[in-house]
Amino acid sequence: MKKIKIFFICLFFISGLILTSGCERNRVEKVTILFTNDLQGHILPDKNQRGGLARIAYLVKKIKTENPNTLLLDAGDASVGTAFATETQGEAIYRVMNAVGYDASIYGNHEFDLGESQARRYSEIATFPILACNIQRADGKAFSKEYAIFQLPSLKIAVIGVGYPQTPNLVDREGIAELKFLPAEAEIRRIQNLLAEQVDMMIILSHQGIRADTALAYQLKGFPLIIGGHSEIRINGLRKVNEVNIAQAGSSGYWLGRIDFYWEPKSKKAYNFKGKLLNITKWIPEDPIVKRVIEEEAKAVPLEVNRVIGKSWRRLSKDYLGYWCAELIKKETKADFGIINTGGVRSEIYRGLIQPLDIYQIMPFNDQICIFEIAGTELLKIKGTKNLYFSRGPKIKPENIYKVGSIDFLLKINEFPGARNEIIWEKLFRDKMIEQVEKDRGFKRFWEE
Secondary structure: OOHHHHHHHHHHHHHHHHHHHHHHHHOEEEEEEEEOHHHHHHHOOOOOOOHHHHHHHHHHHHHHHOOOOOEEEOOOOOOOHHHHHHOOOHHHHHHHHHHOOOEEEEEEEEEEEHHHOOOOOOOHHHOOEEEEOOOEEEEEEEEOOOOOEEEEOOOOEEEEEOOOOOOHHHHOOOHHEEEOOOOHHHHHHHHHHHHOOOOOHHHHHHHHHHHHHHHHHHHHOOOEEEEEOOOOOOOOOEEEEEEEEEEEEEEEOOOEEEEEEEEEEEEEEEEEEEEEEEEOOOOOOHHHHOOOOHHHHHHOOOOOHHHHOOOEEEEOOHHHHHHHHHHHHHOOOOOOOEEHHHHHHHOOEEEEEEEEEHHHHHHOOOEEEEEEEHHHHHHHHHHHHEEEEEEOOOOOOOOEEEEEEEEHHHHHOOOOOOOOEEEEEEEEEHHHHHHHHHHHHHOOOOHHO
């Protein structure tokens, strides 16, 4: 009799475990996805105490405590944009991202600024996968991991990475000569077919920009969410396009994107997507572990970048700085015109003291000054069609030959068809900027003196 009682007690206990396990598998699950995009090397707060990866880390840990079913993603362009990034060739950024606890990132165009080998180096440093399904080696094999799969209690979710197809037009082509950057749609479909029977849900992590992401929303089915970058826009909430939710969180780590949705295992449906941007302000505490990692990485940055070299009495826009740069190039090269691209001027100047750190943020690239000759006919075409800042100069006549100063990057990407007798200086343009600002104690209109 006693044995029979023990048998039924055990049977009851095992049945309860089975029922509980079944309920767990069928329970509606809340999922949270946190994300950044276009960090551009901003691991520290800016002068207005906005942003900072130590603060983002604090929020991430807090949210993961509230909901363990949380992923942290980044939509590319993390490696370039500050002295931290420049002086460590972008490597410090990924070491800090490791400490923050990122689950996956993707290759943006700036990850290739220093060439293919350095882009590979980022994957070696990162403890999380850096993805791109549309970047291939010359032999047709994938350049990197194409997707990552994450197993939550009742949801198996795949994150498919998409790099920027036009990257060869934005970086030195010689550094990526062995790579192919393919249109995204066909490559996403390929991965979608590959994973169709392996996962419950797929989302896209993209660095194509909002227009291309919107087009994908119309072209593809089966993707409820696209997290994007490159456009550096803030989407408050989510942008709904053809039943696809599109998200983006500005740039520079000033915002942490948050998306919450519910997963119903029985019907295998995701629903009730909600999105918002968390403003990273000075009122958010810094995670002490990540802060220590950042302090350690800071030792690689020369101390002299922190010295004061001038002061600005007002905020200076990118346009003001762009024309200032063009005038400086003209002055240094004694050319007819100085020219710099709008994309080469990366930041504004805020009112207050100016340090070399600020110049790094305006000009994070190791561009060198160059000088060349070009026919007036070609120069007129360039002036009318390109996104460039031109200095003052003489009236351009088609029949004349002009002496032009610029940066070597623009020569490398063939922004000046017909250029000849090119000479590239050894000194970095950023160093010339620092010298001029320190001489004038600010961004003065030196050409009017």
